[in-house]
Amino acid sequence: AQSVTQPDIHITVSEGASLELRCNYSYGATPYLFWYVQSPGQGLQLLLKYFSGDTLVQGIKGFEAEFKRSQSSFNLRKPSVHWSDAAEYFCAVSENTDKLIFGTGTRLQVFP
């Protein structure tokens, strides 16, 4: 069965620092991979997705993620975090882009 693990429940960074949020998945074939962001009281917004091709994908708000098949990972990165990036981030996996299975999320806190 497909599953997603986000090992970090809570991460705190200073504004301007770099960020990496970890995501590991379990799936037999090459999955479809997504990162969503959820601000307080808001729905989820898609940051980026990987279906195939270039393993480094660019998303909105300056985020990028790299698919590493050998490590079953799809980590999210941003070179310089802004205070407005404080939110909860969810990694998700899908067999065919149809039904998403979400990880438990990583809450990002940004200090000025």
Added chain:
Amino acid sequence: EAGVAQSPRYKIIEKRQSVAFWCNPISGHATLYWYQQILGQGPKLLIQFQNNGVVDDSQLPKDRFSAERLKGVDSTLKIQPAKLEDSAVYLCASRILDRADTGELFFGEGSRLTVL
């Protein structure tokens, strides 16, 4: 373009009472999903519709939860009777599922349910 609309945003009920949540997806989106997000967890799929047909309801607790999308547009999720463990945010999402489809699900802001 209007997003996914959900109501009510907040609802507090006592256990064994009933509650209903409403979702209006983005116009033209064929697929509609209901997810349950318990505090501290990621969203979990409850039910998926394509037009007015159910595609997947394998994780819907059918003894107490029901959902419908009668005309293939808006949808209602009902819980009767509610239990304490039903306290969660209920998220509705939609997807276009045609040639313009990018695989993205568009989420509403959710309906937060508290069961006392």
